[in-house]
Amino acid sequence: MRPLSIMVLGLSLSSSWGNGHATTYRALLRGLAGEGHRVHFLERDMPWYEAHRDLPAPAFCRLSYYRTLSDLERFSGEIRGADAIIIGSYVPEGTEVISRVAAMKPQLLAFYDIDTPVTLAALAAGEESFLARRQVPLFDLYLSFSGGKVLDRLEEEFGARRAAAFYCSVDPKAYQPTGEPPRWDLGYLGTYSLDRQPKLERLLIEPARRLPQKRFVVAGAQYPDGIDWPDNVERIPHLPPEAHASFYSRQRFTLNVTRADMVAAGWSPSVRLFEAAACATPIVSDRWEGLDEIFTDGQSILLADGTEDMVEALTKIPDTVRLSVGQAARACVLERHTGRARARQLVHLLNGIAVEGLAEAG
Structure with missing residues (x-):
């Protein structure tokens, strides 16, 4: 050819x-x-x-x-x-x-x-x-x-x-596990979006309030000054691509939240979803039609509908399960989404x- x-x-x-x-x-x-x-x-x-x-x-x-x-x-x-x-x-x-x-x-x-x-x-x-x-x-x-x-x-x-x-x-050379020890229990990477913010509130900010002993991080630009970030949520205004793999690798779980139009359409995976998976970081995601054709709930991804789901994931899922979910997601991405x-x-x-x-x- x-x-x-x-x-x-x-x-x-x-x-x-x-x-x-x-x-x-x-x-x-x-x-x-x-x-x-x-x-x-x-x-x-x-x-x-x-x-x-x-x-x-x-x-x-x-x-x-x-x-x-x-x-x-x-x-x-x-x-x-x-x-x-x-x-x-x-x-x-x-x-x-x-x-x-x-x-x-x-x-x-x-x-x-x-x-x-x-x-x-x-x-x-x-x-x-x-x-x-x-x-x-x-x-x-x-x-x-x-x-x-x-x-x-x-x-x-x-x-x-x-x-x-x-x-x-995703470029598997740029996105792969770095082997660094966890720094945060849950993180999120994404530019501010008005229609994503309510989910970020339910799935990261409120869990941070309920779990003050755990560490959280949100990286991304354009977040308004008026957001009430809990003390245990670290903010990174901008994260260049070369720092993404390290960022994902230092999270015990990473959060994926989807814009309303993409949820309504279904079958709309974001690039952040594949990047995190390539780093073998266990993903907790909101729910939308077609996601199960890419990752399998409980095997290569975890789904959360609200604060209680996230709190349970952060406090009750053993490391053996958590790590196996991340590895399964990575295998899926390396096979079909590079x-x-x-x-x-x-x-x-x-x-x-x-x-x-x-x-x-x-």
């Missing part, structure tokens, strides 16, 4: 500050490079990310910046010549970016939706800042962070030509569409 030339226009590859897109792209693009494919990533040169770049010169792909929409014309020849162009969700002025790139007539155009439930809720409400409803049928392939019934909805309600579940992935595995899936999808196109042309 010949190497592919792929161009990706995404929110950010260079900066992981305040977004999960960067680590998602990094795992996938490393996987593509490992499989022998060539990738050029185009990123809008935004002041926020420019000031917080933790990967300004990736070794696994070419990275270029454009300052304005008209500046995209510099790359028009490469856009036309690439085997595939992939435009991601939440690209600044994404609707106009899509229109301009589609007008350049790329050989194959795909949309990589890292926020599918949020996207569909926005489209249903008439919000079209990074994708317009009329643009969904423009794409040869719609890569969705959500699977299950969401794929049917994308095709039947929004007119996607072909929708495929394309979950996030960047290399996802890269092979992407190439299979792209080649399949290319073959279908040749058959139709013939």
Whole structure:
């Protein structure tokens, strides 16, 4: 199979500050490079990310910046010549970016939706800042962070030509157990989100109040000043990706909480879920449809609906069970959810569409 030339226009590859897109792209693009494919990533040169770049010169792909929409014309020849162009969700002025790139007539155009439930809720409400409803049928392939019934909805309600579940992935070299002793009994890594905060209150903050002898930690940016953090909850405002494995490895349990739109859609695992699992950290998660198709409750993940469930997990689960849950989750991720595995899936999808196109042309 010949190497592919792929161009990706995404929110950010260079900066992981305040977004999960960067680590998602990094795992996938490393996987593509490992499989022998060539990738050029185009990123809008935004002041926020420019000031917080933790990967300004990736070794696994070419990275270029454009300052304005008209500046995209510099790359028009490469856009036309690439085997595939992939435009991601939440690209600044994404609707106009899509229109301009589609007008350049790329050989194959795909949309990589890292926020599918949020996207569909926005489209249903008439919000079209990074994708317009009329643009969904423009794409040869719609890569969705959500699977299950969401794929049917994308095709039947929004007119996607072909929708495929394309979950996030993890780089197993960057995310693995470090062997460090536990520092915290329960931790959470995630940017502040208004709709996730009630679950964080129930599943971490209130358990911290009830268990003052145990240690907790929350890492992530943009949390409001008014949150009443218990004294035994440590706060880390920002944690760069290179510190994630150590952070997860020093937790006895880690918490996964899911945004409301993703719970409603189901089949929407977050990148943090796979990262923690790759570090063999036992995960306690909220509940949503489709999770049992990725991890098995009681074997490779633990589910909690409220404070009592979390308190019980922290006080009654023996270490032998806790460690076996973490190891089972790691085995699952290494088998099916690495960047290399996802890269092979992407190439299979792209080649399949290319073959279908040749058959139709013939």
